[in-house]
Amino acid sequence: MVRRHNNQLPENLPQLQNLIKRDPASYHEEFLQQHQHFLNTIEAFQLSPDQTNKTLDDLVMFMAQVAHCYPKELLTLPQQLVDLLEKNSTVLNSTMRMTFCRALILLRNKNLLTPTDLLELFFKLLRCQDKALRTFLETHIITDIKNMNAKHKNAKLNTSLQNFMFTMLKDTNSRAAKMSVDIMIELYKKNVWNDAKTVNVIATGCFSKFTKVMVASLKFFVGKDEEEKDSDSDSEDEVDPKEVMMANKVNKKTRKREKQLNKVKKLASKAYKKKSAAPTFNFSAIHLLHDPQGMAEKLFHQLESTNKKFEVKLITLDVISRLIGLHQLFLFSYYPYIQRFLQPHQREVTRILQFAAQASHDLIPPDIIESVLKTLANNFITERNSSDVMAIGLNAVREICFRCPLAMSEDLLRDLAMYKTYRDRSVMMAAKSLIHLFRDTRPELLHKKDRGRPTEATEELTPMNYGHVDAKDYVPGAEVLLREDNEEVEIDSESGSDDEEWIDIKHSSDEENVSEDDATNSESEEQSGDEEDDDESVQDLVEEEEETEVEKKTQPKRKILKAKRSKDEKTSKREQAHQITIDRILTDEDFKRIDVANIKKHIQGSKKGAKRKIEETKSNERNEFVKLGDIENIYKKRKHDKQSRIESVRAGQADREKFGYKDGRMNIHCSKTNREKRKNKNYLMVKHKVQSKGKRSFKDKQIALRNHLIKLKKMK
Template sequence: MVRHNNQLPDNLPQLQNLIKRDPASYHEEFLQQYRHFQNSLDVFQLAPQQPNKTVDDLVMFLAQVSHCYTQELLTFPQQLIDLLQKHNMLLDNSMRMTFCRALILLRNKNLLAPTDLLELFFKLLKCEDKALRSFLETHIISDIKNLNSKHKNGKLNATLQNFMFTMLRDPSTRAAKMSLDIMIELYKKNVWNDAKTVNIIATGCFSKLTKVMVGSLKFFLGKDPDEKESGDSDSDNEINPRDVIMANRYNKKTRKREKHLTKVKKLAAKAHKKKTKPPAFNFSAIHLLHDPQGMAEKLFKQLETTTKRFEVKLMTLDVISRLIGLHNLFLLNYYPYLQRFMQPHQREVTRILQFVAQASHELVPPDAIEPLLKTIANNFITERNTSDVMAIGLNAVREICSRCPLAMSEDLIRDLVEYKTYRERSVMMAARSLMHLFRNVRPELLHKKDRGRPTEAMQEYTAKEYAQMDAKDYISGAEVLLKEDKEDVEIDSESGSDDDEWVDIPQSDEELINDKSDNNEKIDIQTKKELAKKVTLERILTDEDFKRIELANIQKQVDPFKKGQKRKLEETDVGEKSELVQLGDIENIYKKRKHDKEARVESVRRGQADREKFGYKDGRVNIHCSKTNREKKKTKNYQMIRHKVRSKIKRSFKDKQIALRNYLVKQKRMK
């Protein structure tokens, strides 16, 4: 191998390449550069705020070849760490970034412990360097993810989580916010998805730093911190890129128009990506809290004394309502606080109604929620308001009563149900949905005419008092499995018998229930309970069995009680009720849908089906006879009749004389 020793001291990339190929042959050159680094470092520490290209190049060189000379560079990582800890705020941005990159190289080669490096990087988050903070955040997340890729490193995670807990209390807004963002990102990536991480993030809800508090609240709301509020974007105001492209094709092409077209295409692509992206839910984080009651009380106390903007108050109210609803908490002062905001002109009033519904559950005393229902009825459900306001009020009452039906009084529900015949369809539909709810939960409050036909479900209904549990030792509706088993046996016997002999089967419970149902006789409810209990105790139910039972229970709400089965319920997927109240359930107002162009064209085509063809009507008695020259002229090519069209050309005096003479001659002949 040819050695160029005279060039190597000044050509570090070449020396780095040669050392990686043959470390032993270039040991002396490496020691020369290492001594040069130590001397340059002493000079650099005299003025650390000044950039030094020599130190910059030597640091990256030593980090690249560190795996070749581990013994010689045993103290090199600690030198860089001490340098960053001592002069982290004074260093030039480029020098600080170089030292961090070198440490990451050493960490990737397992020459540095992960805890030492991560704790140093957390301290560097306080620096006034946005590029460095973003770089460090990315590395911290990826490094912790890689450390937990094969198996959870509990000891390391506990150490880092404790360090992040102290960082959340740091007076530096940037460091605290960055620590919070790192923990939230690790939770979303299922790296730190344990209860300790969630409870550490929960402490950020009480931070004096607004950014940290808002970030923690949004985490429990299941929203991305960079995502805008749902009310900021309106689908009706979105720009259709197809319209802009067509306009740009035919209009005058200018630089401004081209720039606008490019922007619209980017927005359309971003909107499509956002729609196709699967939603990320963090609702499970609320279930991992150690003390949800204490957190709700502290948040409400903080809310009463805060002077922050209205959007922050709304987020706090949202988190409190979710805590109350998901954990069945008691916070009785929360409801009078919301009552004063329930006015139609109040800003974000639909969200406040959503918070009331989310904070309602069966264990809340009815006396605490009944004043809210009366306030909604007095302020929203009155004819002095618009139909949309009335419908929103009825929807809010329905959502509240679906979670706490005992809060509704008999007089109020009967007054609200009277809107079922209101002239506005949106109000009528909302009132009927409220009536259908109480047919299932508390039918005794409705008038007899509003309860509908008596069904099997109504006969099995028993009114529950406050905090009363309806515990059963059987699965309601399990008796339907006996009937289906009987039908399967009959089918098998018909298809599998090759002779004409009859086989006597002894009378059983299955035959008893099927015979009564086939004869359209009334089956005693007590008998059904006994049969359901028998099935529950004697069989191991599968998922298909539970699906049939659920469908049978729904069919009980459809079929009349005194008659047999009038119609069979189709097997459809029955969705479970969501733990949280959707804002769309309250804002769901019945209106005619806004049709797109294709729907409007189709509607026009349907209207033209039986109508006479629009346009020129041929008045000829015989359609086979010829047309006049004037009629034929309308369909001819213009180039053929261009020489005859002289209406727009000004005639000369001679032409006028000729025309007048011809006219007079014609008149004379007619006489």
């Protein structure tokens, strides 16, 4: 191999680095020369580590780049750099410290350094007053651990790294503890360390003596649904690709339109992938806690004894309410504590109402939640407050009762239901939503006129008791499948059952008919009268009395048969649903048919033709957490409709000058110039006279410039 410019290689390190990577054996001597120079420079640098050394900067990166080519010669290079950083970490210049860290990261990427050794060094470097270095080290640690678990999770390495992170969380240095929490949270969000061990260690950070660590851990469990925000922003900017493609076919083809079409296609494909992707659960971390009851009690004890900012108290209240509502915990002292903040003038009162609703569930004794409802009714739902405050109070009561309906008493509910005729529409709508909730849960508490028209769903409601769990061994509404599949069999069975019932009733009616015939015959015989004796007439009266007794006996039999039939229908529906659930594997189409039938139950009344409006039967699906918008949802009527708004806009434009070309002539009857007349002509008529400035000749430009200068001179 021909070697050129050997005299320039000692000074040109990038060229030497490139040549060594291609052929390490041929340039071994040049490398040894640079290695010796590197060792000498380090010895000189240790005498004054606080100064920058450009030569050492270049040599360190050069050695890190070619370390895999000469593993024997550079075996001690990582340890040299680690020792140099450990001894002079706080004294080193920021640029030199960053260079040494980059070199170590380069060696780590080439597997010449173990990750645990590098992590220990990087956490020690957090004591330096260098924010840029701390952020750089944090991003490296996260990406390094993520890359190690990219193909498959290395359990042994992960446990060692996790144990080191957990020890750093209890470190006396606040920066090290905060960085360890941030790294674990970021790795959990990236689905690298999403196990229960990581979640429970982050939970210990909620009780840290450092406020930043505690707040970061609490915010992790509060969690904000970032995907919903992204989906909302995407839906606002969403464009239909079919419309753009059709417009591109019709309109003129340009590069701009092609770029726009490609962009819309990419957005459409991205939106389709997002819709077809599996749902993600952002709050699954709370489910992985080992001892949620103990954590809630410790957090509440810490909340009572702390003197931190109000914002920190709010985050703590939020986490406690989520724990209570999700795991159905018992923390009775939480409700009297939160009642102190239930005032309309309280800062962030809507969030506190949200926490009160989140902390309610079915297993809490109704007496405890009832005191919260009474506090809301006394402080919010009174006419001395504004309509918005009353509406928010009613919304909060509705959300609490949705999770714990037994807490509402009959007197309080009927008082709140009276606001359905309130003069303000926001209060009226909030009261009606509360009434609609209890129509589907506990209609017996409402006044008879507020219960609405009875439906099949309300007839199937069972009375609610504390601690009672309505566990069904069948899919409600599954009897529809049996009716649709076996209509002919059901018709036959119904006709057979009707015949059986009619046989009993027919037997009694036959007796009645016979007695009636006898009565008519006796009457005719009485009318003839001349041929009959008195004994026969007496006998006829006795027979009539016997017939009336038979009729009295048969009437209650009919009523009993009707009652039995209604009970038999309910039991038959349950038996059919139970039979379908056991004997059949339900498909997605079957579940759709069942859902449609259940919706019809909420609309269709028990009597034929009686229907309820679909707006009144909103399906209340219980979410894990209460949305703040459900409490702040206040109906606001617009100040005026579209026509009145148009009139107000036109009234504001009355005194305004007309937009457009202003005629500057003193006398409007005098003639206009040819240029002004040209503006009113059709463009195709003057198209040949239009000359663009770019196509003017040099002579025309000179004439235009001369005329312009003459005009300026005249104006002076």
